[in-house]
Amino acid sequence: MTDVRLVRARHVLTCGPDGEVRDGAVAVAGTRIAAVGPFAALRAAHPAAPVVGDGTGILTPGLVSCHGHFSEALVSGMGETHTLWEWFQHVTGPLEPCVTREMALIGTLLRGAEMALSGVTTVADMMCIAPGPEPVTPGVVEGLERLGLRGDVSYGAADDPNPRPLEQVVAEHEALAAAAARSRRSRFRVGLATVPTSSDELIRATAALVAAHGRFHVHLNEVREEVTQSRITHGTTSIGLAARVGLLDAQVLAAHCVWLDDDDVALLQAHDVAVAHNPVSNMILASGVCPVPRLLREGVTVGLGVDGAASNDSQNMLETMKTAALLQRVHHLQARALTAHDVLHMATIGGARALGMADEIGSLEPGKAADLVLFPEHSPSLANIHDPYQKLVYCASVRDVAQVWVDGDPVVVDGGVVGVDIAALLPHSRELAVKLATDAGLDSALARVGADR
Ligand SMILES: [Zn+2]
Incomplete structure (x- = not known):
């Protein structure tokens, strides 16, 4: 050698x-x-x-970030008074139709660099955008390639409240899958933003893609309103519904899993669903506290994620690690609730298991x-x-x-x-960020937040 x-x-x-x-x-x-x-x-x-x-x-x-959204890369630091559903309405919802492929690339370079500088080597991303004639999500793969990072990339499809042509949704998945297949270090995973708000047609199409590709990334049981609404509409929680429609019969990466009952935990165990825990975004959006010690005790795989740049709002994995430990300690009022040793393992081998990559990394x-x-x-x-x-x-x-x-x-x-000149990137990034906020009408959302005070 x-x-x-x-x-x-x-x-x-x-x-x-x-x-x-x-x-x-x-x-x-x-x-x-x-x-x-x-x-x-x-x-x-x-x-x-x-x-x-x-x-x-x-x-x-290398640290593994198991959940995030480069679609939010250019809008960090706004909307702090919103809880999740208000934030969908005022920040990410208006944003989704306005993100271009160039914004996906520049945002990934910027936030991917922020992750790398905090020790991240593998990034699981769910790009949440409205599909159009030209695919947007391949910009994420291009950005990760330039940075040299390992990617687990998905497109977070959704059709509520705005119906979207199913053929464009499928074309976006396929364009991302093709870009990942051509890349050195990214691989494709089927994504769906949430199950209970998706139409039957979108769920059926997603289930077919999941069956074909074998990997699935989704948000499950993130906030209490979601669980309540799902019970009213579907008679079960997001996890129960995902299991019922066959979406858990794959290698599943489930973001959040904050609001869980015993049946939910049993389903996570039965389907070997891995949880991506995002403590900082759970705290910023006032979503709740994921029962991480219980999940680990009961054998559920748990990795850590930085989540999106609009809900964390940093992409600093070291900050996420420290917050993960502190949140459980203060929530349980137990200094042993989650140790530094537990947290480093969640950020490395736990994340690798969550992505089904433990034979390769972690x-x-x-x-x-x-x-x-x-x-x-x-x-x-x-x-x-x-x-x-x-x-x-x-x-x-x-x-x-x-x-x-x-x-x-x-x-x-x-x-x-190594892969990008940050100083040279910043002026263009600023132009794109202003264009995105203007096109999406986020300035008026900020004005509303200010007026709330
Ligand atoms: Zn998310």
């Missing part, structure tokens, strides 16, 4: 069977992890290999893809590491993310993204 490189750190957190390796290293050969172990042993085995890292700090697997193990994040001990926030899990979850900031690799390729080097 002539091209072996070593990445070393004081604390190598494998999130796999090896747990923590002190004074450890990962040997990378091409796109794969060749070995994980003590640095001295790997150095002896590969005496000529170049070494990255000075032996301080923390090395982790832990530092020989044979897996070389998706790595190096946090050297160079800053005031990371200085003096006692417990690396607690230090990472409670102390680390994006300034501590020095190097990120996907498939062994550098995506972040010395704290800067």
